[in-house]
Amino acid sequence: MTAVQTNREQPATQPRLPGQSFASNQPAGHPVPSSFAGPTSNEALLVWVAEVVALTTPNAVVWINGSDEEWAAMAARLVDAGTMIKLDAYPDSYYAASDPDDVARVEGRTFICSVDEKDAGPTNNWMEPAQMKEIMSDLYQGCMAGRTMYVVPFCMGPLDAADPKLGVEITDSEYVVGSMRIMTRVGDEALRLIESVDTFVKCLHSVGAPLAPGAADVTWPCSDTKYITQFPEERTIWSFGSGYGGNALLGKKCYSLRIASAMARDEGWLAEHMLILKLISPEGDVSYIAAAFPSACGKTNLAMLEPTVPGWKVEMLGDDISWMRFGGDGRLYATNPEFGLFGVAPGTGWHTNPNAMRTIEKGNTIFTNVARTDDGGVWWEGMTKQAPDHLIDWKGRDWTPSGVDAQGNTLESAGEPAAHPNSRFCTPITQCPMIAPEYNSPVGVPISAIVFGGRRKTTIPLVSQARDWQHGVFLGSTMGSETTAAATGQVGIVRRDPMAMLPFIGYDAGDYLNHWLEIGKHADQAKLPKIFYVNWFRRDAEGGFLWPGFGENSRVMKWIAERLSGKAAAVHTPIGLVPAVGALDIDGLEVDGRPMSTEQVKQALAVNVDEWKKEIPLIEEWFAFLGETLPSGMSDELAGLKTRLGLL
Numbered sequence: 001m002t003a004v005q006t007n008r009e010q011p012a013t014q015p016r017l018p019g020q021s022f023a024s025n026q027p028a029g030h031p032v033p034s035s036f037a038g039p040t041s042n043e044a045l046l047v048w049v050a051e052v053v054a055l056t057t058p059n060a061v062v063w064i065n066g067s068d069e070e071w072a073a074m075a076a077r078l079v080d081a082g083t084m085i086k087l088d089a090y091p092d093s094y095y096a097a098s099d100p101d102d103v104a105r106v107e108g109r110t111f112i113c114s115v116d117e118k119d120a121g122p123t124n125n126w127m128e129p130a131q132m133k134e135i136m137s138d139l140y141q142g143c144m145a146g147r148t149m150y151v152v153p154f155c156m157g158p159l160d161a162a163d164p165k166l167g168v169e170i171t172d173s174e175y176v177v178g179s180m181r182i183m184t185r186v187g188d189e190a191l192r193l194i195e196s197v198d199t200f201v202k203c204l205h206s207v208g209a210p211l212a213p214g215a216a217d218v219t220w221p222c223s224d225t226k227y228i229t230q231f232p233e234e235r236t237i238w239s240f241g242s243g244y245g246g247n248a249l250l251g252k253k254c255y256s257l258r259i260a261s262a263m264a265r266d267e268g269w270l271a272e273h274m275l276i277l278k279l280i281s282p283e284g285d286v287s288y289i290a291a292a293f294p295s296a297c298g299k300t301n302l303a304m305l306e307p308t309v310p311g312w313k314v315e316m317l318g319d320d321i322s323w324m325r326f327g328g329d330g331r332l333y334a335t336n337p338e339f340g341l342f343g344v345a346p347g348t349g350w351h352t353n354p355n356a357m358r359t360i361e362k363g364n365t366i367f368t369n370v371a372r373t374d375d376g377g378v379w380w381e382g383m384t385k386q387a388p389d390h391l392i393d394w395k396g397r398d399w400t401p402s403g404v405d406a407q408g409n410t411l412e413s414a415g416e417p418a419a420h421p422n423s424r425f426c427t428p429i430t431q432c433p434m435i436a437p438e439y440n441s442p443v444g445v446p447i448s449a450i451v452f453g454g455r456r457k458t459t460i461p462l463v464s465q466a467r468d469w470q471h472g473v474f475l476g477s478t479m480g481s482e483t484t485a486a487a488t489g490q491v492g493i494v495r496r497d498p499m500a501m502l503p504f505i506g507y508d509a510g511d512y513l514n515h516w517l518e519i520g521k522h523a524d525q526a527k528l529p530k531i532f533y534v535n536w537f538r539r540d541a542e543g544g545f546l547w548p549g550f551g552e553n554s555r556v557m558k559w560i561a562e563r564l565s566g567k568a569a570a571v572h573t574p575i576g577l578v579p580a581v582g583a584l585d586i587d588g589l590e591v592d593g594r595p596m597s598t599e600q601v602k603q604a605l606a607v608n609v610d611e612w613k614k615e616i617p618l619i620e621e622w623f624a625f626l627g628e629t630l631p632s633g634m635s636d637e638l639a640g641l642k643t644r645l646g647l648l
């Protein structure tokens, strides 16, 4: 390894100079190479960085300060290397194409390495921590050769929080640095906080593609061998082999959900896969709502909702992750640990999510695996109803809507989507024009309703309300959803996804459900959020969506707000409370230019006992799989449901 680099300028007046502070503070006999230095005096951090340097043997080490100049220089290098292409259509925006085999989270390669296997539970892959560390240390050995190692200090959530959740990601991917810079609060300010604390999450990431001297690089280095590993007791993350999204931006799923859920269990709070929105009624009444839908099932879209119901307004606080803690007043307060949006591109357009379009139009966005237009813009399926006449697809090939070129030759890309179904935009949250002014509040916002929702063609009605907290936890625990392209594997298979957290619970799933019940038991019942269950994706006999979704979901949000204020009527059904006839505002609701029929609304809201009878064995199978840690409250709820359905 050559001399350490730091890209920060140290003014002469600053008392702490890189290297010097470390050298003078270094205890005798410390196992740190003497060549190492860094712009912090946090011993634990310096020792860890030195250990990773010794293990991974990078060419150079750069500490990220988070400045615009730093990113400008790095982006220029990424463009030179061909990893990113600068887009003409938006300011400071870039396109990146991943390796075709590195396009989504790899759940099969994701491990919870708790000390005791039982603590990982039946829903997680597990390996003994020491064994995993041995395997991964072998992989990490020399894995950054020929590359620069970046040290990225970051903070999840507002920097002025009472208990800021800090981390440092070490990575050999500049694409990851650029994305982390958008998604989290990175650089000097986070490092200043880390300087004074002992607890920060160590996040080690490598694309796993060492470069031999003089060897040419590829535009998206990665490895066929991938591991995404959490060590919950040590609050440590090791990731190897992938450069993509939740596999590589370790502040996101790995820290803010898997590690944070274990922290939350220990400390009495909730770390959830939820958007946070602020719903404002025409009278100015505000309700803050958190909603959990599985990956690629509508969180970003609901968070940015543009209501079609006159007078109603939505503002966004977060689109993917919510941390919820009790405030001094006994209410549950939510903060969004992230600082950016890593949104699904396909389906995002002016007609579905205009606020996302306005956000990315402002620039400063990294697009991954989308298609490119001839005028330096981007396109994906669903951005506009009609595709442009010519595109470069996400694999870099010519693409036309018909699959043939101007000469009539069939293109290699014929029949394939132009953008990958899990293509993404990564953009600063502050650019969203409807962001709530309180999005950066260190205490968060008091949540009045929690909404669960899956992607289900059948069975699950458009909206229902839980009778109480335990029933709501039951609804969340039994949630099923069709798999999507956000994770590798077959798409469209219904799987149970408790609270949309199946791939993200950092410990035993039964213990997790019990933690939810405990949260409810220790709260003032009157101040607990009310729990709802929605499904935007129910289909009719012809396979069409029964509900138009998107902006029209404001009608459902209105019913929820009016349930909270006691204004809207509901009727009891075996599965919970559903809108009474006329309680759901469908005034002016049109589908394909025709008023939506009351019959169709009825179908969307229907509780079909025959469908539920088919659902019960699936829930039973799921609960049996969860095993002995399943709380008895959940079995009680299942028995109650069966009784109400006439099955007991």
Ligand SMILES: Nc1nc2c(ncn2[C@@H]2O[C@H](COP(=O)(O)OP(=O)(O)OP(=O)(O)O)[C@@H](O)[C@H]2O)c(=O)[nH]1
Binding pocket: 293, 294, 295, 296, 297, 298, 299, 300, 301, 302, 319, 320, 342, 343, 344, 345, 346, 347, 348, 352, 486, 536, 537, 545, 548, 549, 550, 553
């Ligand atoms: N039919 C229908 N599709 C929707 C609706 N809301 C979102 N979608 C589509 O579902 C897909 C995923 O939506 P997102 O809002 O990005 O999902 P997400 O939950 O934020 O996804 P992650 O970022 O993976 O966690 C997109 O293609 C959307 O267009 C809806 O109300 N109805």
Ligand SMILES: O=C([O-])CC(=O)C(=O)O
Binding pocket: 104, 105, 244, 245, 246, 247, 252, 253, 294, 295, 296, 320, 342, 486, 487
């Ligand atoms: O983590 C990712 O890659 C993207 C995401 O938000 C999800 O899958 O829920």
Ligand SMILES: [Mn+2]
Binding pocket: 273, 294, 295, 296, 320
């Ligand atoms: Mn997500």
